[in-house]
Structure formats: C-alpha cells, structure tokens
Amino acid sequence: xxxxxxxxxxxxxxxxxxxxxxxxxxxxxxxxxxxxxxxxxxxxxxxxxxxxxxxxxxxxxxxxxxxxxxxxxxxxxxxxxxxxxxxxxxxxxxxxxxxxxxxxxxxxxxxxxxxxxxxxxxxxxxxxxxxxxxxxxxxxxxxxxxxxxxxxxxxxxxxxxxxxxxxxxxxxxxxxxxxxxxxxxxxxxxxxxxxxxxxxxxxxxxxxxxxxxxxxxxxxxxxxxxxxxxxxxxxxxxxxxxxxxxxxxxxxxxxxxxxxxxxxxxxxxxxxxxxxxxxxxxxxxxxxxxxxxxxxxxxxxxxxxxxxxxxxxxxxxxxxxxxxxxxxxxxxxxxxxxxxxxxxxxxxxxxxxxxxxxxxxxxxxxxxxxxxxxxxxxxxxxxxxxxxxxxxxxxxxxxxxxxxxxxxxxxxxxxxxxxxxxxxxxxxxxxxxxxxxxxxxxxxxxxxxxxxxxxxxxxxxxxxxxxxxxxxxxxxxxxxxxxxxxxxxxxxx
Numbered sequence: 404x405x406x407x408x409x410x411x412x413x414x415x416x417x418x419x420x421x422x423x424x425x426x427x428x429x430x431x432x433x434x435x436x437x438x439x440x441x442x443x444x445x446x447x448x449x450x451x452x453x454x455x456x457x458x459x460x461x462x463x464x465x466x467x468x469x470x471x472x473x474x475x476x477x478x479x480x481x482x483x484x485x486x487x488x489x490x491x492x493x494x495x496x497x498x499x500x501x502x503x504x505x506x507x508x509x510x511x512x513x514x515x516x517x518x519x520x521x522x523x524x525x526x527x528x529x530x531x532x533x534x535x536x537x538x539x540x541x542x543x544x545x546x547x548x549x550x551x552x553x554x555x556x557x558x559x560x561x562x563x564x565x566x567x568x569x570x571x572x573x574x575x576x577x578x579x580x581x582x583x584x585x586x587x588x589x590x591x592x593x594x595x596x597x598x599x600x601x602x603x604x605x606x607x608x609x610x611x612x613x614x615x616x617x618x619x620x621x622x623x624x625x626x627x628x629x630x631x632x633x634x635x636x637x638x639x640x641x642x643x644x645x646x647x648x649x650x651x652x653x654x655x656x657x658x659x660x661x662x663x664x665x666x667x668x669x670x671x672x673x674x675x676x677x678x679x680x681x682x683x684x685x686x687x688x689x690x691x692x693x694x695x696x697x698x699x700x701x702x703x704x705x706x707x708x709x710x711x712x713x714x715x716x717x718x719x720x721x722x723x724x725x726x727x728x729x730x731x732x733x734x735x736x737x738x739x740x741x742x743x744x745x746x747x748x749x750x751x752x753x754x755x756x757x758x759x760x761x762x763x764x765x766x767x768x769x770x771x772x773x774x775x776x777x778x779x780x781x782x783x784x785x786x787x788x789x790x791x792x793x794x795x796x797x798x799x800x801x802x803x804x805x806x807x808x809x810x811x812x813x814x815x816x817x818x819x820x821x822x823x824x825x826x827x828x829x830x831x832x833x834x835x836x837x838x839x840x841x842x843x844x845x846x847x848x849x850x851x852x853x854x855x856x857x858x859x860x861x862x863x864x865x866x867x868x869x870x871x872x873x874x875x876x877x878x879x880x881x882x883x884x885x886x887x888x889x890x891x892x893x894x895x896x
Contacts, residue, residue: 481574487540489564495585496650497550501532503543503564503576510569511537517545519562521554523633523668523695535571549583553652555663555670556585557601557639566808569745585639587649598623598688600638606806609676613640616680616718617688625690627779636691637668638684647672664690680719689716693782701788707743707758708791711766712782714759721767724760730758730815739822740765740807768810773799 484507491502501517511755517530532543543564560581567573588603593614598621600613626630647670648656662671662683669687673679687868690713697704714724731737738754738761770778777798792803801809804821809817855888 416734447474452866461694464686481508483507483570484512484566484568484574486564486574486576489576489579491581493584493586495549495556495583495587496554497548498546498558499549499554500544500546500582502564503532503565504661505564505574506540506543507568507570507572508539509572510570511539512566514565515539515541515543516565517562518565519547519560521556521560522668523698524666543667544652551652553655553663554583554650555639555668556583556650556667557599557635557637558583558665558668559637561738576734586649588646594635595630597625597635598638599635600640602640604642612676612680613638613684616684619718620688621683622718623685624689627775628692628696629779629783630692630696630783632667632692632695634667635749638688639668639670640679641670642674643670644672662687666694685717686713689713696782696786700786702785702790704785705744705791707740707762707765708785710759711764712778715761715766715770720875722764724763725767727757727760727818728764729814731761732811732814737761737811740803740810764814765810768813769799772809772813820887 415581424587425618470646484505486503486505488504489503490502492502503515505512515532515535517532518527519530520527528547528619530547532545535541535543541824560579560583562581563578564574566576589602591602591607591610592599592601593610594600598614600610600617600619602610602613617636621636626836644656644658644660647662648660650670661673662669664670664687669684669691671679671683671687673683690709691711693712697709714721728737736757738758743758743765766778768827769781781794784798785791795801795803795806799806808818
C-alpha cells in the first residue's frame with residue numbers, strides 16, 4: 404500500500420514486492436475500503452430490519468386483485484347522505500316548485516331545509532318542505548306561492564338544500580341556479596356576458612336596438628367605476644301594462660306603475676323604442692349596476708345622488724335638464740342641496756322635474772370639472788361606507804357647502820354664501836318601492852295577440868347597429884315621495 408495525495412489510501416498491488424503477477428483477489432484492501440464495506444453492511448442490515456417491521460404493520464394484500472402498476476390501492480369514502488334527483492317546476496306566475504329525492508346510508512333523513520335567494524342579493528330565504536315521514540330514502544317538495552308575491556320574470560334564483568339524518572350526518576347540496584321563466588309569451592332574447600334583453604311580438608330590429616342600448620349603458624357605468632357585476636344584467640320589456648302586471652302580487656300593480664327594478668334585473672313596459680333606448684334602459688340599468696355597488700353600503704346614499712348618476716347614464720345630450728336648472732338659478736328658484744336629500748327631496752308637486760334636473764347637474768358638475776374617473780372615485784368611496792360629505796372631502800376636497808357653491812358657479816350663477824341648513828323635525832314616512840314613471844305621455848296600451856307559449860326565449864344573434872343620433876330626450880322619469888306624504892308621483896313631461 405502506498406500513500407497518495409496525503410492521508411487518503413488507495414487499493415494497490417506492487418509486483419516487484421510480491422514476486423508474482425498481480426491479481427485483484429490477492430491484493431490487500433486499504434483501510435478506507437474496509438470501513439466502506441463495514442458501513443454498507445450496517446446500512447443493509449438496518450434498512451432490512453425497518454422494512455420487516457413495516458411489513459408487519461401493513462394489512463395483507465390479496466394476490467387475486469393486484470393493484471395496477473404505479474398505483475396504490477385507494478378507498479373513496481361515500482357520503483352518508485346522497486342526492487338521487489332534484490328539479491324545479493315553474494308555473495309562472497303562480498308558483499315555483501322545488502323537488503328533491505335523497506338517501507342516507509346510516510339512518511333516516513329526519514330534517515330538510517331549502518334556502519334560496521333572488522338575483523344578486525345575498526339574503527337567503529329559508530323554506531320548509533311539505534311534511535314527510537323520516538326514512539332512509541325520502542322525496543321532498545316545496546311549492547313557493549309566487550302568486551301572492553311580486554317575483555319578476557327571468558330573475559335568476561340560486562338555491563340549495565340542507566339535509567340531516569338520524570345519525571347526525573349533514574349534507575348541504577351544491578348551489579343550483581335556475582331562471583324563473585315567463586311562458587305566457589313567445590319571448591326572444593339577446594345576450595352576452597354583460598347584459599341580456601327579453602322582448603316578444605316585435606321584430607328582431609327592435610330587440611337589436613334594445614340590446615345595443617343596454618350594452619352601451621352597462622359599459623358606461625363600468626368605465627366610470629371600473630367595477631363589474633356578478634352576472635349579466637337583465638332587461639325585460641313588456642308591450643302593455645296588462646301584460647306587465649301579471650307578475651305582481653294579486654291586486655298590487657297600480658295603474659301609474661311604468662316599471663320596476665330588482666337585484667340584477669329591470670322590468671319595463673311600453674312601445675316607444677326611442678324612449679326605451681335613450682332613457683329607460685340606460686337609467687334603469689344604472690340603478691341595477693349601482694344597486695350592486697351599493698348593496699353592502701351601510702351609510703345612506705342620498706336620493707339626489709342615486710338618481711343623479713342614473714340620469715347621467717341616459718343617452719341624451721341633457722340640454723333640457725341644463726336649461727331648466729339654469730333658468731331656475733337665474734330666477735332664484737333652485738332647490739337648495741340641503742332639501743334635495745331624503746326620500747324624494749322635500750319638494751312640492753310642481754318641482755319634481757326640477758328636482759331630477761338638479762340631481763343630474765349635481766353629478767354632471769363632478770364629471771365635467773374633475774373627469775368621469777373622479778366621479779367613479781366618489782361613487783366607490785361612498786360605497787365603502789363613507790358618508791357623502793366625507794366622500795366629497797376625500798375625493799374633491801369639498802364639504803357640502805363648498806360643493807354646492809362650486810356647482811352654482813359651474814352653472815354660471817355663483818353665490819357668496821349658502822344659508823345655514825335648518826334642522827327640521829323628523830317625520831315618519833312609510834316606505835314603499837319607488838316605481839318607474841313614464842316620461843311624457845304614457846305609452847299607449849296595445850292589445851296583445853294570443854301568445855304562443857315557448858319553453859325558453861329564442862336567442863337572436865347580436866348584430867351591430869349604428870350609434871343613435873344625438874337628440875334631446877324627454878325629462879328624467881321616476882316617482883318620488885313628496886314631503887312627509889307617501890305620494891307616488893309620475894314624472895312631468
């Protein structure tokens with residue numbers, strides 16, 4: 404053995420010293436090699452012992468059913484309760500029935516609860532199915548009496564079941580979504596990921612115009628706020644009020660109601676295409692969109708601001724609103740901002756048109772002076788539970804007094820001061836849904852022909868339409884509560 408490279412030893416054979424030809428088996432082993440072999444024997448022995456101990460702890464594997472190469476035997480746990488079948492049956496507008504058949508492997512199903520919600524709303528309604536006899540397999544049913552409630556057509560309904568068996572097992576089914584379809588007409592529809600529009604007994608060009616107006620209106624709000632919606636906003640158009648009132652609770656539809664907006668959906672009636680495309684659809688889609696943005700807002704959104712951003716979304720040049728407000732400013736008849744809040748503002752009957760016009764200009768002032776992106780900041784700051792005055796301070800650097808003075812100056816009628824607000828006693832007003840009143844003359848009712856029932860609205864392929872010409876629209880529409888009285892007021896022409 405000879406040393407090489409210092410302290411390391413190598414396996415060698417020197418014929419000059421041994422006097423014979425070198426052969427590997429007769430050569431001596433160096434000290435490091437003996438250590439390596441000893442270590443290898445220890446490793447093999449230790450690993451073998453561990454494998455033997457592990458084998459004792461494993462259950463025997465049957466040779467008759469070997470696992471596929473590369474796979475380990477697995478056991479999938481079966482749920483104690485399983486759904487065998489579920490469905491919904493719509494009898495619009497009278498009822499909607501939910502059915503479920505389920506089975507438990509470990510006991511009797513003893514409890515069942517249905518949960519459902521409408522549109523984009525987070526509020527869950529709890530319902531109990533018809534009484535049933537506990538058993539391992541049960542058939543459940545719940546019929547919702549929609550005839551006694553106002554449930555709009557084509558609204559999306561999301562629901563799930565909760566089941567409990569006698570062994571304490573609980574099953575919560577995956578959420579399912581359905582559409583509460585009106586089958587009293589031969590509906591047609593146009594849709595994309597942003598909006599869906601429904602109409603009937605009108606040519607495709609009518610639906611194309613509705614769809615184009617809805618898309619542009621949705622995109623305008625999305626551009627201002629940078630926000631989106633959980634799903635497409637829905638627009639449903641009836642041809643007459645007689646058709647429209649069918650989904651209302653019995654005896655609840657009043658003659659002056661022109662439409663109503665719900666979570667994720669607006670339903671309107673009429674036959675004036677320009678009125679729909681320039682005013683109604685843009686205005687009401689804004690309420691649908693902003694309703695989603697403000698859904699979890701705890702602070703009060705002033706009525707003038709809520710209506711102002713909706714009128715601002717309309718597809719007209721708003722010259723009539725501007726002229727009305729400037730004339731009121733010149734004559735000293737502007738409604739002070741402090742009287743624009745609350746339900747409908749503390750205005751008298753003859754000031755409804757001016758109230759809406761002022762609401763529009765108060766919003767247009769922000770967009771024109773600071774840009775639509777800044778208007779979006781005001782909206783989102785307010786939505787983040789910031790009171791309106793603090794939202795204006797954070798985004799525009801103005802309190803309400805400074806904001807009103809800047810608005811009047813923008814109109815061309817500046818003032819040196821704003822009177823100190825007067826604190827009025829709080830009057831209790833019974834709230835009720837604000838309907839959409841028609842602008843100008845009420846659309847003429849047209850008798851509808853005998854409808855052909857359809858399983859689903861027939862989809863029409865969208866086709867691009869030229870942008871609408873700039874024109875003056877009718878006055879902003881809607882109804883407000885006047886003073887302390889719950890008056891439903893139709894918008895003046």
